[in-house]
Amino acid sequence: MLKAASFNVNSIRARLELVLDWLARERPDVLCLQETKVEDGDFPLQELQRAGYNAVFKGQKLYNGVAVVSPHPLEEVRTGIGDWAEPGEARLIAVAVRGLPVVNTYIPQGRDPIFTGPVSHTFPWPGDAGVFFDPKPVVTGPGQVIFGILAVFGVVVLCCCRKMRTGRPT
Template sequence: MKIATWNVNSLKVRLPHLLDWLAAESPDVVCLQELKLEDKAFPVEELAAAGYKAVFSGQKTYNGVAILSKLDARDVQIGIPGLEDEQRRIIAATVDGVRVICGYFVNGQAVGSEKFAYKMSWLAALTAWVREELQQHPQLVLTGDFNIAPEARDAHPDWKDEIHVSEPERAAFRALLALGLSDAFRLFEQPEKIYSWWDYRMMAFRRNFGLRIDHILISAPLLPQALRCWVDKAPRKLERPSDHAPVIVELKRTV
């Protein structure tokens, strides 16, 4: 079972890339972030023709999340229960017995800003909810664009901006792991300087000046099933790419 996450940074613009990638990689579940379109504009028919069903929560111009799957997605949840938030950042569903949570985490703009305070309160609400979800769904995957590089090795050594690498953000990431989740990417030996996001400016991708901020966290019952996890940089090399690359985990099927 292949589960992927990809911040497409405008589904309308990146749809051709996505369809080609789905045909090439054939993931079972794909979590998308930054759709940047309303629900009425979601490409249901195009994705169905590619073999995927979709549940989604869109928003004009900003945010937006979706879960694509070959099998039916059940028990769909949109948003963090109890959190009043107009921003479309969370969608969850159960696919083939695995609870999948897709999140477009708050950027935070700058440490100490109002948007950073929103990020931290949002992360606290998410963590409390994921704790409850784990009690109901032992087989759980939390994935998406976290906007957090959890360790020094997840950021280019010359990264100077505090956002994405600050201690409060990294502590929030560790709090998610403490619920009983593991960073699937770090379960396996990986090359150095592997990132999932590169700015469009300053030839950042060519220079590999990036951050690893797109993650797949898996619960303890799924650990024995994890076969590999990797960043697929190929779509980032295309013309008019997203600034993020897909991240994929492959789990051994138990049935």
């Protein structure tokens, strides 16, 4: 069994002590973070390592940013997906933890209610996601765990589901 959690941290620097306290108390196998809001060079990797955790991350200043934290080795790391996001946007990271594919994503709606400008980048995401997840997972393993936030067309979906290769959620 794998103990996993997801947290929209809304700035890892502002919430680092909270995250470290929670990790010490709960001891998860996987913690997925969204909205880290920090460039890669400023991610608090050393603090997490001192607490006994590995971390992989993709970040950018002020917006977005995703990370996966685990006491286990993090393998087969990939970031990004298709052409749906602006270049350099830090919105998706995928890893294998104990052989299980874990995908962490942060896909906000954007700011334009008329579906132009910033929000227009979400339109092709379902097609790109289909390529990303089916028919073969992004990383090898018996299934996939998908975490994160997906907000498209004014509806927010907090994702935390396991999808088997058969396509049936479990």
